[in-house]
Amino acid sequence: MSVQAAVAAAEQTHDMKFLGGGTNLVDLMREQIEQPDALVDITGLPLSEIAARTDGGLSIGAGARNTAVAAHPAIRARYPMLSEAILCGASAQIRNMATVGGNLMQRTRCMYFYDQASRCNKRQPGRGCDALEGFTRMHAIVGTSDACIATHPSDMCVALAALDATVRVTGAAGERSIPFTEFHRLPGNTPHLETDLRAGELILSVELPPLDWATTSVYRKVRDRSSYAFALVSVAAAVLVGDGRIEDVRLALGGVGTKPWRAFEAERQLQGARASVDRLRFAIDAELAGARTFAHNHFKIELARRTVVSVLGDLLGLGGGR
Ligand SMILES: Cc1cc2nc3c(=O)[nH]c(=O)nc-3n(C[C@H](O)[C@H](O)[C@H](O)COP(=O)(O)OP(=O)(O)OC[C@H]3O[C@@H](n4cnc5c(N)ncnc54)[C@H](O)[C@@H]3O)c2cc1C
Ligand code: SF4
Numbered sequence: 001m002s003v004q005a006a007v008a009a010a011e012q013t014h015d016m017k018f019l020g021g022g023t024n025l026v027d028l029m030r031e032q033i034e035q036p037d038a039l040v041d042i043t044g045l046p047l048s049e050i051a052a053r054t055d056g057g058l059s060i061g062a063g064a065r066n067t068a069v070a071a072h073p074a075i076r077a078r079y080p081m082l083s084e085a086i087l088c089g090a091s092a093q094i095r096n097m098a099t100v101g102g103n104l105m106q107r108t109r110c111m112y113f114y115d116q117a118s119r120c121n122k123r124q125p126g127r128g129c130d131a132l133e134g135f136t137r138m139h140a141i142v143g144t145s146d147a148c149i150a151t152h153p154s155d156m157c158v159a160l161a162a163l164d165a166t167v168r169v170t171g172a173a174g175e176r177s178i179p180f181t182e183f184h185r186l187p188g189n190t191p192h193l194e195t196d197l198r199a200g201e202l203i204l205s206v207e208l209p210p211l212d213w214a215t216t217s218v219y220r221k222v223r224d225r226s227s228y229a230f231a232l233v234s235v236a237a238a239v240l241v242g243d244g245r246i247e248d249v250r251l252a253l254g255g256v257g258t259k260p261w262r263a264f265e266a267e268r269q270l271q272g273a274r275a276s277v278d279r280l281r282f283a284i285d286a287e288l289a290g291a292r293t294f295a296h297n298h299f300k301i302e303l304a305r306r307t308v309v310s311v312l313g314d315l316l317g318l319g320g321g322r
Helices: 003-011 024-029 066-070 072-080 080-087 090-099 098-104 157-161 212-215 264-268 276-285 297-315
Strands: 016-019 038-041 050-052 059-060 165-170 173-181 200-206 218-222 232-241 245-255
Touching: 003 016, 003 038, 003 165, 003 200, 016 090, 050 072, 059 072, 059 276, 066 080, 066 090, 066 098, 066 218, 072 080, 072 098, 072 200, 080 157, 080 212, 080 218, 098 157, 157 232, 157 245, 173 297, 212 232, 232 297, 245 264, 245 297, 264 276
Parallel strands: 016 038
Antiparallel strands: 050 059, 059 200, 165 173, 165 200, 218 232, 232 245
């Protein structure tokens, strides 16, 4: 099958889903949370290539398996935070199956979303949200709304947000590119609409711009056990230092946001600043100033603060950040 044929097949069914590795979609179908009328198997499409771009960046095909991306020499050498983020996710077996496109589109792990007996606005718009008064240890503290407080579960997407990636998609109206930080939506009043992807659109690739100083970047994930667990807090970071000052910085957080959370405010507070632990604390506090916590997740503020200070402190050689 060709990309054009897959898009044309998608056009023919109202409620169609593309099938990548199936590691999320098939589970959701088994639980009857997703019941598409048709599946279009895209695993045979020529979308697995990881190739150099003319601007010095990298293009990662949407069909590339998570394992292949994490192991790719250029990604390990030039964007280590991306390789580390992928290796922190799921298990080796799942990563062997899971694709880049599927990782971007994976759905939340909110336990009420998976429980048909619970009210969930994401599953049934307008029904209500049982998480708001429920067990919220894993839930978000930024980007939330009165309709939904579920975290975005991906590790890979946190690194892609930090790296200013772009998502290339195609559909009936042709090809377009979406900045990664705009690809996932905030829940607002419509938590069932999770991305900017239009009906029938297929993700073709994720494009990474060149970023020379990302060679020392880091992804750190804090979770309840050291494998096979979703993040309580995670941090993707890269920093460029000159003359004791932070010339440039990239920072994104996982486990705290309703979407992969690029810490734009913290970055603003750090640009041009003299590197110090106090400045790092100030920056992350500014980022989380608007955080809203729930019954069981207030700890995420301090955990995020400590993890950011520790990761950036290590990158800056400050020590003492932990
Ligand atoms: C037990 C378990 C633990 C996990 N732990 C983690 C973790 O710690 N961190 C983490 O990041 N992830 C984790 N995952 C999630 C895993 O990474 C995702 O299931 C996987 O990335 C989905 O990829 P897939 O190719 O299998 O997608 P599929 O299941 O095939 O599809 C998922 C969604 O993506 C859509 N889709 C797929 N490809 C495209 C495309 N090219 N264009 C448009 N839409 C597309 C499908 O239609 C579907 O809606 C875990 C999963 C499991 C089962
Ligand atoms: S937090 Fe979101 S996904 Fe979870 S129950 Fe509420 S509406 Fe559903």
